[in-house]
Amino acid sequence: MRIQWKARVDHLLGQAESGGRRPWRKSNEFRDNDFSGADLKHVSFRGGVDLNLQRFPVGGKRFVVQSGEAALSQAWAEVQGWPEDEYKSRAEIVLEGMFDLVRGGQKQLLVEKKRISRKLSEERADGLASIFLRFAQ
16 A cells, blocks of 8 residues: 655554564555655654655655664764763663664664754764764665
8 A cells, every 4th residue: 555644743653563463464564655745753663664665755854774783783883982971871772772673673774863863962963873874775
């Protein structure tokens, strides 16, 4: 089914696996959704949703990271080189949540710069964002 989203989308969870709620099927087909005209807030994809089969707003705040695991590994290594302070702890919490998505089967990540840089210094936020941008489509 093709859906075109043009309004604010708040708290959407796109999940490829059924999560046991529907035992008669093992997966959900999540494809051909057009979010390019939507205002996305708190949107997450889990369990192997192919983000290349969706359309998202171009440029700006969000981008699709093609290899979530590789990007997260580099971001984690970067953060481990930071001094032991509140910024490091905050970044680790955000990255651990993203690692959970990858461990759950999500290979690509929809990354929002504001989310990964929340409560970080501008220099550290820019450093993390640049790592994820290297893996973006």
